[in-house]
Amino acid sequence: MSPEPLLRVERLGKRFGGFRALDGVSFHINRGEVLGLVGPNGSGKTTCINVISGLYAPDAGRVLFAGRSIGGRAPHLLARSGINRTFQSPRPFLSLTVRENVEIAATYGGGGTAAPAVDVVLERLGLAAEASRRAEDLNSAHQKLLDLARALATGPRLLLVDEIAAGLNPAELLLMADRLRALAADGMALLVVEHLMGFLERVTDRVIVMNAGREIFDGRLAEAVRDTEVVRVFLGGAGHGN
Amino acid sequence: MLAHAILSGLVFGCYFTLVGLGLNLIFGVMRIVNLAHGDVVMLGAFAAFWLFALIGLHPLISSLIVLAIFALLGLPVYYLVVPRLLAARDSEMLSIILFFGVQQIIEAIATIAFGTSERSIPGRVLGSGPLHLLGQALPVAWVVSAAVSLLAVALVYLYLYRSRVGTLTRAVMVNRDEALASGIDVHRVSALAFGIGVALAGLAGVFSPFMLGSATPAMGGDVNLAAFAVIVIGSLGDPRGTMLGGLIYGVALMLMQTYMSAWANLLPNLLLIAVLLVRPTGLLGRQVRRA
């Protein structure tokens, strides 16, 4: 285990009006590690991603990326310095072509040397055949891939993945899991927000369980499902099955 | 002088609430901007004028006729354009342009039909002599217009918060897609809101000769600006905010006219910009996301 994790989140807080979406959550991710982020709806998972990726400035706590504090920095600067994300419902540039979508990310966000060529990204995600189609003409599975391609084109060292498995069929799920594992094998760190337990089991090295804006468990998924507090939080919920 | 300015400001504020109310109801329910709102107000003014000039009808009776006819006119307009408009990708933006077109049509027809001369109804029709209110003398016509406006606001409030269809209307305001998914007949609710919005504009028009001065086919643009200022100050889409916006606008207008009359016409625009920049969603609005 490397001495300094790639991302360290310390007692992060974010409130909307009177609602504490994040209430002192802390965790870390190492290079090449896939960390799952699970928890009931409203437990703060997506807010967490939004804060790390710069869409919201945190109210309290720190976000350290490669040892430097980045809390509150603008999203485009974070994208250029190696943090990127996908969206729960993909947000491609609808009237532009698939290639143009990826090109923008590669030219503007690919500041680092790690940025792969546009064609490599399209090839790797199986989008090469769609390159000249407009994004609005893609089906939703392809739009998810395009969202991922846009993120990968910036050559991220940390990738935040927000519920990418929802709506995929079993074959697509397996393929997506393999793709995420392959990214980690190349040294990328991934934070994966997901509900599907089978998918998490396949992809993650470790999981954080969140409830009411803070972490209540940090460890392997197999242990999480035996943890009494986790079971209580998920009582009757998504903890089992799937 | 200050007390008089504030009191007449509050009276005008009630009327300006009515001017903005229909526009805001339509925006709140359909997320479209009825840029022809001011021209519907103009049509209401002309309807009141002709009903008075030709058959001597009292404006209070005209207002009932205008309410009914304008609501009925609004329904076909809704079904002709709004569903198709809402299906477009950027309907909010396109609505501004589309209703600009409607505004041009109304203004052109009104100019062809009525000519460009100014029409007015004498204020004494609503009652003669000044009315003493809290030690201040105000024209009766102002007070009657304000009272009718308050009544209209109260009825809209009852409709939205005390009736079944009003509850459905508020559900559509909060989230159109979810309302649709939960089986609400969104088009019927919207058509009703559109009809009411148009009728309220017509009602505001009936009293505009007493509050805004004589009517001409070209008056719509200025009415629009006042209506926008009122509803933006109070929060676009929130009917409760309109009353707040109307009163702030009315009082500010009267203060400007009393103390800085040369610059009074700047007021709606500056107030609107200032409020938007300080609170982009209006005084009652909720916080919006960053980026």
Added chain:
Amino acid sequence: MRRGVREFVTVALPLLAALALAPLFYSNELLLFNFIMFLILAQGLNAIYGFTGYLPFGYVGFFGAGAYGFALAVMHLNASPLLAMACAGVAALVLGVVLTPLLRLSGAYFAIANLAAAQAVYQVISNPALQDVTKGPYGVTLSSVFAPALSYGVALIILAATLALIAWLRNARFGLALQAIREDPVSAAMAGVAVVRGRTIAWLLSALIAGLAGGVFAWHISVFYPETAFDLSFSIFAIVFTLFGGAATQLGPILGVLLLYGLYNVIGITVPQYFQLIYGVLIVLLVLFLPDGLASLATRRGFRVP
């Protein structure tokens, strides 16, 4: 980028050449000048509306600021016409910078606030209290610098520069980034695009273009009133021409101006109400049935419109 040059040569150059030669064959020079002016305004609006999606309902504010920037420079500084043109551009740019915070607003809020801002500028300039500075509502006379042939030429140069800008935006990565912002600012930021800076640059370019158009308008007609320079129809015409032809293309707004402003001159001058009526119906039909303009007829079939 080579494609940008090619598009400029095939679309813009013939138009510029035709407008340069037209006064030799057609005596109504003022009408030709108006065509140039609307071509500039439509393309300037295209830069902000077509590429970033902001609908500047008060676009005429920049035009008026440019016209008065020119007029004040001539009246108070005795400036030469070219220096006064620079003042026109600066006046519009300054107004653009002042109004930059409006870009924080989205959708209808932006359009309405921008309209209010343009009205406010008009009300300040036309206010009788400022008669010593702006001549208030009584209008300005600039006969000392009146030079129709020269100002016609300068207008053509501004049009050429504007068309070149649009051809560049259409083919350069900056234009692509702007369109990404238009489609989804959050996603654009995650692609590394500096959203606020991109918007601001497009906004100021667009303001500058309208200011220069206003300046050359003041120079060319030399006598005008505040309600002429701040006539809301300038905004509306520019929006409708752009929308009709197809925003975010170079050819679209050109077609829009040639067809619709042509139509206006055939029927609008003699019976304005009937033109207004036709115009209104046309706008309604356009939004309902062809919201992406004439250009979309070709793009839907897979053709690229320059």
